[in-house]
Each structure stands twice: as C-alpha cells, then as structure tokens.
Amino acid sequence: MPTKEERLFLENIQPHKGIIYKVSRMYADTAEDREDLVQEILIRLWSSYGSFEGRSALSTWMYRVAVNTAITFLRKEKGKPRIIGDDSPALLTKAFETDSREETRLALFYRAVKELNPVEKALIFYFMEGISHREISAQLGISENNARVKLNRTKEKLQRIIKTYGYEFE
C-alpha cells in the first residue's frame, strides 16, 4: 500500500506520465526493459522529489530526471538481440504502406530512434516535446549553439536511418 506522501506524489506526476512512457520507449528495446525503465525513473523521481523546490515547472524537472536516468540505463541480458517482434523495420514499413495511421509512423520513428546514441535520443525527445534550443541546452548542460547544431545533425541522421527502412521523412 502506498503511503500518503507516495499517493500525493503519484497524483502530482500523473498528468505528465507521458514523459516517463515516451522516454522509456525511446531508451529501452524490449517490453521488459521498458517496464523496468519506467519503474527506475519513478524511483529516481520519488527519491529526488524532496529536493524539487518548485522553481521550475514540474514537467521540466521530470524531463531532467527521466532523461538523466535513461541515458545511463543498463539493459537486461545484453546478449539478447536488440530488435524484437513487431518492432522490426520490415514489418513496420509494410504496415506503413498499408496503413497510414499516425501510430504506425510513430512506431517507425521509435524504431529508428533506437539506432541513435543516448545524447541524440535526448535531443530528439526534447525536440518532439517542443522544447526550445535554449531550454534543451540548459537541460543537457551544453551551449545553445551546440544544442542547435547537434539537433540538426541528429534530425538528418534520423531521416537517413528511416530511409534505409524504405521510407522517407522530409
């Protein structure tokens, strides 16, 4: 049974739970790892919650803790293949050809993101969240110019990866 403090904490972060799920989907390859990463992020958020002073928005703080946790996340059983089941590019591309739903495109996007390095994943995540270059630079601890250059390069790299699946993002 969660304590009163835990319940209050979970209620507060519930409206922003998408942050946790999206970061987990970007950084973990298997369903099992995703579940573990969600839990790992929640635990880090909970243990840091006392030091959150409310000087920034709750979501800004959550971005930081979630990305910091995911960047150094260790996968389970490293010997396992990274691509599994319905996440494979061939299946996703086939699904894309027959079904143009946004979810399928998003699945293809997530599949391509998995080929990026941890910093590139963070940049794309912040970009998709609509975070400004200035804010990305503050979250990652790099200069604004560096954030802009790296983000542009990462977007190009992502498009190149998607192209290898037989599809093209403009």
Place this chain on the structure above:
Amino acid sequence: MNLNDLQEAWDREDGGENELRLNAAVLKEAHQPIDSIRKNMKNELYLQLAAIALLAYAPFYYGISGKLLMAYFTLYGLLVTVSGHYFYRFTRFFGKLHDYNANAKDSLYELYYEIRLHCEMYKSLTYLLFPFFLVIGGIIGYNKRTQQLPHEPLFSGDLDWVILSVLSIFFTLIIIAATNRWVNHFYGKHAKSIRKILDELKE
C-alpha cells in the same frame, strides 16, 4: 511527411490507461551503473571483511605464541585500522544518492568521477591489504617452520633472501595486475561508457 507531422501522435502518447505505481520489487537487477557497481563491490568487500575476521583466529589455529603472537596482533591491529577506514568510506559511498536533478552533463560528470574515485579506492585498498597478508602469511609460515625444525636456521644463505625478495616482488606485481584487470573489467567499463556519452556532449 516530416517529424512535425508526428506531433499529434507524439502528444497523444501518455501511457494510456496505465496507472503509475511505485514498485521497486519489479526491478530484479541493477539498471544503473552506480547501482551495479555498489552491489558487486559490496559483495566483494563482505568477502574481504570475512577474510580479515578469520585472520584473528589464525594464530590460535596455527599455535603461534610469545613474541610472534605480539608481532602478529600488532600487524593485525594495523590491518583492521586501515581496512576500517576504507570500509567506512565505502559505506558512505553505498548510502549516497546520486543527484539526478542536475543537467545531463553535470549529472554524468559527477557519476563518472564517483565511479573513477571508488575504482581507485578499491584498487588502493587491495594494494594496501596485500603486504599485510604477505607478512601475516610469513609469520604463520615462520612459526610452522620453527616448530617443525627448531634447530635449523631458517635461511641457509644469501641466495634464500634473494629468492624470498624476488618471490615477494613477483606476487605483488601479480596482485597489482590482477586487481587492475578485475576492476577495469567489472567496474571500469561503466566509467568508460559514461565517458563516451560525455564525449558526445562536447562542442
């Protein structure tokens, strides 16, 4: 279509009906480098602690007495003091929470130096303990030898001293090499992967 076209689907991603639940029991293994290092180092330090505790009984088991017993426990006292200091520092490391609130670069640097620092501490503890174990082993061996052959001199000539010195140096070098390899293989790899991420953040 470009990445902006995915925005609507991306914004809808909120984990669906899933309720957030804190459940640390789900995590069956350490998923953070610092947790993995702490878990393994803790187990190894417990073994070293057990070995040190066992050494307190060695003189009684081997029948060491008199001045040799005094020398043994003087050395043992030093061993306990030195290792006590290190174990205290390791205990603080095991209990310290890593700061995930900082920006990614600061958080990673802190993690990197924390791991490097404790790898070096772990190595220096092993280097420090080894001479103690060597001398304590020597005392036990000397005692056994004098009990079995009380009237024969321990060393028959200068060559024996040379052999003893060469063997000590040889074993010390083996221990240093083995410790370095062990620490770099099991713990250093985490520092290396964090260093790689930090390099990605460079201008």
